[in-house]
Amino acid sequence: MTLAAASHGFLTPSGVEIAFLLVGLVTLGAAVVTVTTRQLVHAALWLVVALGGTAVEYLLLTAEFIAWVQVLIYVGSVVVLLLFGLMLTKAPIGRSPDADSGNRWAAVAVAAASAVALVWVVVDAFRATWIELGTPQGSTETTGRSLFQYWVLPFEALSVLLLAALVGAIVLSRKGDTAITGDGGTPPGPGPGTPPAPGGTAPVARAATGPVATPGPAPREEQR
Amino acid sequence: MHLVYPAVLAALLFCTGLYGVLARRNAILVLMSVELMLNAVNLNLVAFDAWLRDTLHAGQALTLFTIAVAAAEIGIGLAIVLLVHRHRGISDIDRLRDLADTPGTPDADATDQQPQPDTKAEATA
Known part of the structure; x- marks a missing residue:
């Protein structure tokens, strides 16, 4: 830790750890709200907080390029896709009482048991391991070089x-x-729909010239 | 930085996503929980890459690949969910039980025929 502090300079490692801890708490809280809230659109919006917090954690781990990719792809497109999906499946806007299924307590038990087991094993394994964050590991140049060389x-x-x-x-x-x-x-x-179908090779002709040749579905296509 | 911080955070995020996958009923909320689990794995990869100082940067390259695969997965998954919603009118994974085994009965076909016809009719309509 002292070595990392000497090489890092403006942020002491305990400062990095404190920042990581605070952002981690925010991220974990947003993730918990995401999986427990009963308002579906709010779940998607809390997911933005959780993914953005993960991007800040990447920045604190000096993986700069990954952090911006995370912001671009997850926050920028995946959450927007999820919101589109919620709207297109006519998700209820207000509180929906049936957001959680019946096996909720079994899920709580499984998640708590796996959390206890994983945290115990991880803490036991890496109790005396430190990351030295002196030199940035994931600048854009480094990531690009490794990505396009290896x-x-x-x-x-x-x-x-x-x-x-x-x-x-x-x-x-x-x-x-x-x-x-x-x-x-x-x-x-x-009347007009069936006559074009039996004429000639049915599937190929329908696949190739379907919306153009048949007079029936064509205006429907234009309306859409 | 102590390695325990990112590792514990990743483990807790993974378990949060696990709870969401098991407990949620809407298919899109299940997809959100899967995204949380993938993020936990990405955080682990980045942390261990920063710890091991790999010359190939395998952890960060794999993180980028995971992000791209997750984007592809969410696209395909949402397309499937929208297709199911268009045919059935529901996106609750508890009620999509066409492939479910009913416990206790040796031939599930005979008992399944009673609740089936309306969903079949919706599917073909």
Whole structure:
């Protein structure tokens, strides 16, 4: 600790620890409120506090680039996606009494038991271990160098994974769209809806020229 | 900095997320709890990377990968939840029991047929 204090300078290590402890308390409290509140939108907003607190912890651990990536991706996009999901599933705005399921006390027991076990093991294992935070570990230059020198292949594989996830999300939401327009387009107007279908190769032609050739679903598509 | 601080915080965050996954009923709240668990793992990775001073920075690279995979997971998960909500009108994971085993009865099909038809009708409609 004294060595880290000598090399660090403006913040004594106990100061870093105190800051880490305070931010950790805020983060943990926000996380607990996130999983216990009965207002669904408030849960998403408290999740912002928890994720932002984790970003501050990354900054205190001198992982600067990861902290900003955390702010960008989690706070910027994941929480917004979750809020969109809450709105699109028509989540109740006020207090919803059935936010917790029936096995709540079993969940409390499991979480408390695992917390006690994990904290005990971790404290017992790392009782005499200190992190020396003298030199920053995760500046943008360091992270970029290590990422593009040693981790290029996983990085590219990750981009393929992201592309697959993107295509998968589009297919998941689009298949529902075509199924709904296909099923919803034929029952109201059986007259104009059915004649184009039996003509020729059904699935391929419908997949290729579906919204253009069939006169029935086309205005529905335009309305959306 | 003592290594115990980030390790204990990560353990407690993980257990909070574990409670949320087990106790929540709405599928989107379960996804939020999964995000909390992933964050706890990321905090552990960053702390141990700062402790071990790895020359490859494996912990931070893996943290970046985890963040990207979590973003992909949340996208796919929300797409599935929205699809289920569009077909069934519900997003409560307690009530999505089409694949559930009813305990005690050897053939679950015969007992499941009674509550099934309205949900099947909703699914096909």
